[in-house]
Amino acid sequence: MRFLLRLASLVALAAAVIAGTIDSIQSVAASSVVMTPISDAWQDVSPTTLTSLQSSLSYYIHPRFYALIFQWLMLQPAFAVFLVIALLLWMIGYKKPSVAGRFTA
Incomplete structure (x- = not known):
């Protein structure tokens, strides 16, 4: 289960990098900041x-939930939404290292 969460986190992180790259290319071409909404x-x-x-x-x-939360989320930049999703999935799938360390018997 943790493997799938970490894999989904990696996919979301890759999507965030791709969305950020596309936004930066469009920003350079337009000579102004362009942030594509997730919608x-x-x-x-x-x-x-x-x-x-x-x-x-x-x-x-x-x-009310649909009008407030979902519409607000759809207006956020795509790279930021994917970064938050990647962080949340990574935090859920995180495996805490053992307290004793690697080399204990």
Whole structure:
């Protein structure tokens, strides 16, 4: 289980690096700071999953939660969202080293 969490964390970190690289390239080309919201990035990659998630959340979750939290999250930069997801997955899958150390009997 921890392996899968760490693997998902690595994938999220790679997605964050890719999104950050794309934003930096667009920023250099536009001569101003460009940060792509996660909703735009998701719309470019898979628009059907975005619309299905929005419709299911608006149906099953309280409308206030949908309006406040989900809409706020969709306006955040894609690289930052993926970095937070990678950090959370890594923290959940973290294996604490033994207190005694490596070389104890």
